[in-house]
Amino acid sequence: MTDNQAGQPVDPFMGLPQRTAGGLFAPPGTFVTGGRGPRLFTGGGRQGTIVSTLSTIVVLVAFVAIFALAPGARTVAHAFFSPQAMWQSFIGNPKKGYYSVGAAVWLNIRMFLAAEALILPFALLVALIRLSTHPALFPIRVLATAYVDFFRGVPLLLVVLALGLGVPGLYLPVISTQPDAVYGVAALVLSYSAYVSEVYRAGLNSVHQSQVAAARSLGLPHRTALRYVILPQAVRNIIPPLLNDFISLQKDTALVGTLGVIEANQAANIYASTVFNYSSFTVAAILFLLLTIPLARFTDRLIERDRQRRLAGGMV
């Protein structure tokens, strides 16, 4: 028991460093978090910086050397990194039978944004159903579990093909007459919502039960407690894995190209098979990197800002 009578003499070294002391009494060597989170993996000081810089240069030089000295280096350099071909595929030339990769990536962005806007609420709904305990919801719970099992288990490419080739064949009004990109987005939403719902579920479970008790004890109804107390904390905890899935989603928009939709990867493919030069794929890769890296940095900043706000004042 940790109860203590006020005014009783107590062993001052009992327990760990005092929270209220602002770290004053933290003994040397205590684990202290610095400006950018735990410094578990940084080596020591300036010497460490020199060593890491040198080793990085050595590794980079080795890679370039292997590439440059390989017997087929010239051919590969021309096939994948020809500046002229890269520019051509980037701007496109419909008269010569190929499309602009740079313009096509706009479709990837739109598909990604549409899919993400649908995945976030839909996956949350699935997670909430799976976490519900009401007996009347049992059949929906089973359905939600089956949904997650199925779409996590089936390759996304097959889902894209099944929807893109199957649904138009049903000849239903409206539903069967959509552009192929819509079936692609639907496949992405179905597949990724299964993954993201599990991320949500983990996040909701990570909020301690005592937070639920505290919210309910104030008279907040279940739904209000969920919205204002549980969900905000859950979402903060899952921002990194959520971002992980969304970077993956950005790239997987390329799979919609298999339906004949001219997105970046498909445009690059058409260029390559028309001109017999693969530099268009390099262009597509660079464009995908330009999309994903800013998203990653943005999320890092979000996480850091939240951490700073809650822990400002330097308390350990």
Place this chain on the structure above:
Amino acid sequence: MTGPSGTEAIRIEDLHKSFGPNVVLRGIDLAVDSHEVVCLIGASGSGKSTLLRCVNLLEPIDSGRISLLGHQITGPNIDANLVRRQVGIVFQSFNLFPHMTVLRNVTLAPMKVLRLPRSQAEEQARALLDRFGLSDKRDDYPDRLSGGQQQRVAIVRALAMQPQIMLLDEVTSALDPELVAEVLDLIGELARGGMTMIIATHEMGFARDIAHRVCFLEEGTIIEDAPPAELFTDPKDERTRRFLRRIVEAKRL
């Protein structure tokens, strides 16, 4: 200090509660008057916390009945949220909402449950925080506060709902020794203000000073229920004597 008024705030009758095979409460009978302060003492696992959680309807009961201001609050068709507006509870581990400032912690329930406009809820929260010496912590997040400050905010958060009765569940047990006094002072002030309270505590000196009645619990039953002067100096039951002897040996009294 205002004393018990004679009107009944809470009545608990033959309350039973078990968790699976583990029987925690075996027939609790307890009545608390308005403006009365009742302390529950007893070893860990004697059922103090469970009793308080049952009164707040955080735990469903197995049998028995609980009435609040003459209305039965156990049984079917009871809106637990309505009951909880009347009954504030504060926990050992504070349980403040870490993603909200102190002010938001205090105003959330009045705004979302009582539907107070933001300005009114904030005004009331400011007044409460001022009264308990927390006005400069208003815009801080809970992680920046000491344990004692966090627990005081938790009490203010419960008070903001203007409850008829407060349940305090070992609110100083998680605190560093030097922070216990500030929280006990606050509770003392509430008692002097006439707040009806049931307090589970290990602070025997505090219980002796503040309570109108002290109940000693063991193995889910109230063994002895008496004014503090009587219970601490002349306990009737052997089990109470044994418990108090251990406390004295541990230099807690």
